[in-house]
Amino acid sequence: MNQSRPGPSLRTIPEGDTRERLVCGDCGFVQYENPKIVVGSVVHVDGKVLMCRRAIEPSRGLWTLPAGYMELGETAIEGARREAWEEARADIAIDALLAVYDIPRIGQVQLIWRATLAAPGFSAGPESLEVALFGWDEIPWEETAFPTVRWALRHARDIGGLAHFAPRGNPPGESASG
Amino acid sequence: MNQSRPGPSLRTIPEGDTRERLVCGDCGFVQYENPKIVVGSVVHVDGKVLMCRRAIEPSRGLWTLPAGYMELGETAIEGARREAWEEARADIAIDALLAVYDIPRIGQVQLIWRATLAAPGFSAGPESLEVALFGWDEIPWEETAFPTVRWALRHARDIGGLAHFAPRGNPPGESASG
Numbered sequence: 509m510n511q512s513r514p515g516p517s518l519r520t521i522p523e524g525d526t527r528e529r530l531v532c533g534d535c536g537f538v539q540y541e542n543p544k545i546v547v548g549s550v551v552h553v554d555g556k557v558l559m560c561r562r563a564i565e566p567s568r569g570l571w572t573l574p575a576g577y578m579e580l581g582e583t584a585i586e587g588a589r590r591e592a593w594e595e596a597r598a599d600i601a602i603d604a605l606l607a608v609y610d611i612p613r614i615g616q617v618q619l620i621w622r623a624t625l626a627a628p629g630f631s632a633g634p635e636s637l638e639v640a641l642f643g644w645d646e647i648p649w650e651e652t653a654f655p656t657v658r659w660a661l662r663h664a665r666d667i668g669g670l671a672h673f674a675p676r677g678n679p680p681g682e683s684a685s686g
Numbered sequence: 687m688n689q690s691r692p693g694p695s696l697r698t699i700p701e702g703d704t705r706e707r708l709v710c711g712d713c714g715f716v717q718y719e720n721p722k723i724v725v726g727s728v729v730h731v732d733g734k735v736l737m738c739r740r741a742i743e744p745s746r747g748l749w750t751l752p753a754g755y756m757e758l759g760e761t762a763i764e765g766a767r768r769e770a771w772e773e774a775r776a777d778i779a780i781d782a783l784l785a786v787y788d789i790p791r792i793g794q795v796q797l798i799w800r801a802t803l804a805a806p807g808f809s810a811g812p813e814s815l816e817v818a819l820f821g822w823d824e825i826p827w828e829e830t831a832f833p834t835v836r837w838a839l840r841h842a843r844d845i846g847g848l849a850h851f852a853p854r855g856n857p858p859g860e861s862a863s864g
Contacts, residue, residue: 515715516693527757534712537693543756544720545795578721579705583788584795585855604852608783608797610761617723617762619786619795672852674782677763 515539543615547587548575549623550664551600556641557664558630559648560595563637567653573660574598575620584619592623596639601626607663607676609656613683620660622667655682693717721793725765726753727801728842729778734819735842736808737826738773741815745831751838752776753798762797770801774817779804785841785854787834791861798838800845833860 516530516539530539550573551558559571574595578587585602592600600623609618632639642648644665652658663676694708694717708717728751729736737749752773756765763780770778778801787796810817820826822843830836841854 515710515713515717532693532710532713532715535693535710537710539693539717541758542720542722543758543762545723578795580719580721580793581790583790584721584786585788586790605783605786608762610763612759612761612764615758617756617797672850674850675853 541615543612543617545578545584545587546575546616546618547578547584547591547621548573548618548660549588549592549600549602549621550606550660551592551596551598551623551625552664553625553641556643557647557661558596558598558639558641560632560636561638561640562635562653563632564635569637570651570653571648572653572657573620574600575618578619585621588619588621588623593633595633595636596630597633598625598630598639599627600624604673605675606667607660609659609678611656611683618656620656620663622664719793721790721795723756723762723765724753724794724796725756725762725769725799726751726796726838727766727770727778727780727799728784728838729770729774729776729801729803730842731803731808731819734821735825735839736774736776736817736819738810738814739816739818740813740831741810742813747815748829748831749826750831750835751798752778753796756797763799766797766799766801771811773811773814774808775811776803776808776817777805778802782851783853784845785838787837787856789834789861796834798834798841800842 516532518531518533519528520531521528522538561571562568574592576591589600592598603622606622607620630639667673694710696709696711697706698709699706700716739749740746752770754769767778770776781800784800785798808817845851
């Protein structure tokens with residue numbers, strides 16, 4: 509059960525395919541790597557937004573939005589609600605899709621929703637050092653964990669309470685690094 | 687390189703994780719299975735929409751929209767444009783995000799855009815028997831390949847040429863099967 513490179517680690521084009529895939533040299537298993545979906549939310553509470561200070565790497569100690577990898581068996585919205593609970597012990601109501609961000613370098617598509625609290629209260633989950641509310645003029649921009657956190661906050665601020673709007677994409681020319 | 691069940695086939699909770707994952711009994715490799723992203727488009731051409739008759743299973747012979755799995759290294763929009771080229775030899779311009787559909791039973795999130803032709807012409811790619819344009823009163827509803835094809839066509843018809851709109855989700859109460 510222990511070797512230096514377990515699992516699919518050979519890059520080759522499987523028969524009948526057109527792209528290189530990772531194949532296991534031991535058993536021939538082909539791993540189809542696809543982009544992963546990150547689901548998250550900007551949660552509006554009394555004119556402020558909820559942010560979490562990360563207890564884990566990467567970017568430990570910096571501020572982020574409740575977000576994480578979507579899991580099998582859930583809808584994207586269920587995933588965003590689960591992440592808000594796991595990271596901020598917040599029971600949220602999803603309102604509208606705020607943004608779809610692409611980060612092709614790391615194979616991610618991020619779906620970020622606008623949300624409110626469905627029930628009062630929040631607190632730090634196991635992956636957060638603390639959870640707090642910030643007004644737009646209080647956000648710790650210099651201590652945010654990822655570019656997409658800054659994008660989503662700016663987009664949420666621009667969109668405000670608009671009822672019908674198209675979700676935003678990456679800011680022009682920006683592809684982020686995570 | 688050949689055995690009956692190559693690769694990760696044991697269901698177990700890896701150390702430090704909270705969910706069952708597929709693990710390879712030979713080498714211990716953990717396969718994180720995540721939902722996959724399908725990217726596609728409703729392409730509007732002279733008041734009609736472009737559809738492809740499938741040359742491959744599942745649903746061979748039935749009509750679909752140009753759509754398929756997003757690949758690593760591309761943005762979601764690039765993926766939708768690639769699929770339109772591969773399946774319909776159509777060079778499309780993406781306009782707006784029409785819909786985000788969840789099909790948790792098969793671990794899919796579908797991102798469907800409204801599009802137009804960026805250059806004239808289309809023809810059947812290798813996965814299509816034929817490609818054709820249909821007016822709203824001509825669509826072969828009974829010969830569509832998947833529920834999400836019908837959803838996307840209905841949503842595109844409802845939305846028409848609206849400039850600013852929120853993308854639609856699954857029709858109420860519907861979770862589809864593919």
